[in-house]
Amino acid sequence: MFRADLERYAAYLGREDAGDITVLARYEFHGTHAGWHTHAACGDEHAIVPGRTSTPQHFRIPAKDKRHRKAVFRVTDQNAAEIATRAFRLARGIGSFRM
Numbered sequence: 001m002f003r004a005d006l007e008r009y010a011a012y013l014g015r016e017d018a019g020d021i022t023v024l025a026r027y028e029f030h031g032t033h034a035g036w037h038t039h040a041a042c043g044d045e046h047a048i049v050p051g052r053t054s055t056p057q058h059f060r061i062p063a064k065d066k067r068h069r070k071a072v073f074r075v076t077d078q079n080a081a082e083i084a085t086r087a088f089r090l091a092r093g094i095g096s097f098r099m
Contacts, residue, residue: 007073011084020050027087035071
C-alpha cells in the first residue's frame with residue numbers, strides 16, 4: 001500500500017498457506033506514528049492466523065516510544081518496490097517474489 005499524498009506506505013512479507021497468505025511481517029510508515037517501523041510475528045509462525053495483517057503474535061519494532069533512526073518519508077512510484085526488497089532482504093527472481 002502506497003499513498004504519496006498521505007505519506008503512507010506498507011509492505012507485507014507473507015507465506016502462502018493453504019490458499020491464503022500468512023503475514024509474517026509488515027514494514028510501514030504513516031504520519032500518525034513516529035518513523036519507519038516493522039510489525040513482525042514472533043514465536044510459533046504456525047500460530048499466526050492466515051489472512052490477517054495484525055495478530056497478537058505481531059510486535060512493533062522499534063516500539064512506539066523508542067527512538068527511530070529513519071523518520072523521513074521519501075517514497076516515490078519509482079522506489080516503492082525497492083524499499084520492500086531492502087526491508088525484507090529479498091532478491092528478485094528467487095522464490096515467488098510478487099509485487
